[in-house]
Amino acid sequence: MEALQRVFGKNAAYYLIGPAAIWLAVFFLFPMLSLLTTSLSDPATGSPINGYTLTWRVQNYVEALGDYWPYMMRSLLYAGIATILCLVLGYVLAYAIAFKAGRWKTVMLVLVIAPFFTSFLVRTLSWKLILADNGFIVNTLQTLHILGEDGRLLATPFAVIMGLTYNFLPFTILPLYTSLEKIDPKLNEAAADLYASPFQRFTKVIWPLSLPGVVGGTLLTFIPATGDYINASLLGSPNTQMVGNKIQQLFTTAGDYPHAAALSVILMVIIVGMVLVYVRRAGTEELL
Amino acid sequence: MTRLGSWIGKHLMLTLGILVLLYMYIPNFIVALMSFNDSSESRNLYQFQSFTWDNWLNPCAPQGMCESLRVSISIGLLATLGATIIGTLAAFALVRHRFEGRSTMNLVLFLPMATPEIVMGSSLLALFVAAGFGGQLGFWTILIAHIMFCISFVVVTVRSRLAGLDSNLEKAASDLYANEWQTFWRITFPLVFPGILSAALLAFSLSFDDFIITNLNSGTTVTFPMFVWGAAQRGVPMQVNVIGTLMFLVALAIVIGGEVANRRRAKGRAAAL
Numbered sequence: 239m240e241a242l243q244r245v246f247g248k249n250a251a252y253y254l255i256g257p258a259a260i261w262l263a264v265f266f267l268f269p270m271l272s273l274l275t276t277s278l279s280d281p282a283t284g285s286p287i288n289g290y291t292l293t294w295r296v297q298n299y300v301e302a303l304g305d306y307w308p309y310m311m312r313s314l315l316y317a318g319i320a321t322i323l324c325l326v327l328g329y330v331l332a333y334a335i336a337f338k339a340g341r342w343k344t345v346m347l348v349l350v351i352a353p354f355f356t357s358f359l360v361r362t363l364s365w366k367l368i369l370a371d372n373g374f375i376v377n378t379l380q381t382l383h384i385l386g387e388d389g390r391l392l393a394t395p396f397a398v399i400m401g402l403t404y405n406f407l408p409f410t411i412l413p414l415y416t417s418l419e420k421i422d423p424k425l426n427e428a429a430a431d432l433y434a435s436p437f438q439r440f441t442k443v444i445w446p447l448s449l450p451g452v453v454g455g456t457l458l459t460f461i462p463a464t465g466d467y468i469n470a471s472l473l474g475s476p477n478t479q480m481v482g483n484k485i486q487q488l489f490t491t492a493g494d495y496p497h498a499a500a501l502s503v504i505l506m507v508i509i510v511g512m513v514l515v516y517v518r519r520a521g522t523e524e525l526l
Numbered sequence: 527m528t529r530l531g532s533w534i535g536k537h538l539m540l541t542l543g544i545l546v547l548l549y550m551y552i553p554n555f556i557v558a559l560m561s562f563n564d565s566s567e568s569r570n571l572y573q574f575q576s577f578t579w580d581n582w583l584n585p586c587a588p589q590g591m592c593e594s595l596r597v598s599i600s601i602g603l604l605a606t607l608g609a610t611i612i613g614t615l616a617a618f619a620l621v622r623h624r625f626e627g628r629s630t631m632n633l634v635l636f637l638p639m640a641t642p643e644i645v646m647g648s649s650l651l652a653l654f655v656a657a658g659f660g661g662q663l664g665f666w667t668i669l670i671a672h673i674m675f676c677i678s679f680v681v682v683t684v685r686s687r688l689a690g691l692d693s694n695l696e697k698a699a700s701d702l703y704a705n706e707w708q709t710f711w712r713i714t715f716p717l718v719f720p721g722i723l724s725a726a727l728l729a730f731s732l733s734f735d736d737f738i739i740t741n742l743n744s745g746t747t748v749t750f751p752m753f754v755w756g757a758a759q760r761g762v763p764m765q766v767n768v769i770g771t772l773m774f775l776v777a778l779a780i781v782i783g784g785e786v787a788n789r790r791r792a793k794g795r796a797a798a799l
Contacts (some may be wrong), residue, residue, distance in 0.1 A: 244759075245728065251621075251623035251625040252609070252613040254619035255625070255631055257612040257615060257616070258612050258631075258635070258681070259616075259631060261612060261674060262634050262677065265653075265670055265671070265749075266634075267634065268637055269650045269653035270652060272652045272653040273645070273649035273652045273653075276655075276656070289655050289656050289712060327546045328538065330543055330546055331541045331546040333539055333543070334539050334540045335543065337539070338537060338540040338543065339540065339543075346543075348546065348778075348781050348782070348785070349551075352774065354735070354777075355664065355773050355775070356553075356557055356770040356771065356774040357734070357735060357769075357773065358735055358737075359751050359754045360557055360754055360762075360767065360770040361557065361770070364552075364553040364556040364560070365598065367560070368553070372529070407546075408550075416672075421663070423662075447788050461642055462643065464642060465643055465644040465738075466644075470735065481762075482642070482715075486741075489651065494617060495652060498648060499648065499652055502644065502648050503645075505642060505644075506645050509641075510640075513640055515605075
């Protein structure tokens with residue numbers, strides 16, 4: 239790197255970071271500002287083609303929240319449940335890969351990432367087939383009387399939450415694995431030598447040391463799950479729509495950008511608020 | 527059976543882990559199965575009717591599907607190229623340099639990963655509209671968006687590889703009278719390259735698979751996920767499953783090929799010593 243330093247002088251770092259900084263400033267930070275001004279514009283005087291003028295119409299927020307708060311609550315609830323399920327399932331698999339897989343470690347890790355490459359829309363659609371009304375699972379559950387005669391799985395909150403859990407599971411597993419992998423197995427053995435039960439070893443040694451992965455994994459799951467509308471659209475019904483569905487509809491079919499933008503900002507504020515509480519505990523560097 | 531039973535008891539966590547892994551593969555299995563489904567007899571597209579090779583022999587039969595695939599692949603390749611270059615440079619700056627604004631830059635790189643796609647997509651749309659490009663949404667606006675959300679993931683991947691690099695190797699090279707450029711191209715770059723490669727693979731899969739941001743900024747351009755989305759309203763053609771299975775196999779081949787090459791290289795190095 240000294241070579242670069244010689245060519246560019248002391249500013250080498252800025253030439254390297256420059257393209258990323260500019261790209262993200264123009265196409266990420268600036269759009270966020272644009273979203274903010276759109277959310278404070280009068281929907282009546284502008285249009286999606288000609289743009290909007292800023293009129294400080296705070297009313298948009300009141301209206302967006304008044305009309306769509308049930309969708310917001312549903313999003314947080316579904317994403318919350320899915321995140322907890324992901325944490326349980328993901329922890330089991332990450333633990334197995336980190337401590338029990340032996341020489342199959344790399345293979346299992348590749349297998350976690352591999353399903354990603356079949357387009358996630360295609361995979362989500364296949365759940366529609368698995369959970370179908372006359373499908374194997376529904377029939378079995380009906381025979382066992384767990385599900386009523388005309389009970390169904392598709393188009394229920396169950397299907398949406400299951401879809402979210404399935405789609406975001408790898409996002410939980412990878413950070414969990416990274417932090418579990420760093421734990422020295424000797425610590426566990428030392429605890430065992432000191433007569434700690436398997437349960438105590440887990441709660442006193444493994445779990446505390448894996449917390450950075452837990453925080454990172456749950457964030458990477460909860461954030462995209464809250465804004466998701468694919469699972470709710472494909473596997474749910476009009477009664478299971480999430481806030482993402484509404485934002486998307488307002489932007490595309492309704493063409494009501496100010497209210498859509500206000501709803502986006504509200505979602506972002508809620509999520510950033512929740513993330514900040516987490517980041518205080520773990521530190522950003524740890525999360526990346 | 528008893529041997530299997532005792533193995534399961536002994537390896538409870540591993541067994542549970544494998545069960546979770548199997549759960550993750552249910553949809554892939556269904557997609558592969560449905561790629562052989564003959565749907566010409568019935569309109570019920572969510573049930574297996576009868577076996578056929580037709581979907582695999584005529585993958586481009588559904589109108590517009592292969593065009594959308596071409597669009598997705600071109601955007602994916604260009605976005606990967608752009609994001610990998612921009613992101614790798616940034617990773618070098620963050621690991622090898624201490625400069626003013628470094629922690630701000632870390633935060634700015636983290637934010638896109640912490641922002642829901644619907645917010646990112648809609649804010650970009652708001653910008654394009656505000657700048658007067660509302661009527662010109664398409665290939666280029668999608669590409670801009672994809673490079674934007676891929677950069678952070680490239681930086682994270684390359685940075686972790688770079689941070690784990692043993693700097694003694696570079697010192698040894700300069701002790702042996704290699705100049706800075708030689709050290710960089712013969713020591714540093716080859717060592718970081720696997721990280722850059724996996725970052726590129728990640729960027730391509732993120733771009734190829736993106737729907738939410740793309741859908742908002744695409745105008746009339748149709749990518750493969752958008753084709754699937756559009757088709758899902760009427761009934762997905764079975765050929766979509768062929769493409770899904772094919773992508774999975776190609777990616778698996780790349781990853782396994784890379785791993786085999788890695789091991790062979792390591793073996794060769796060990797033999798040379």
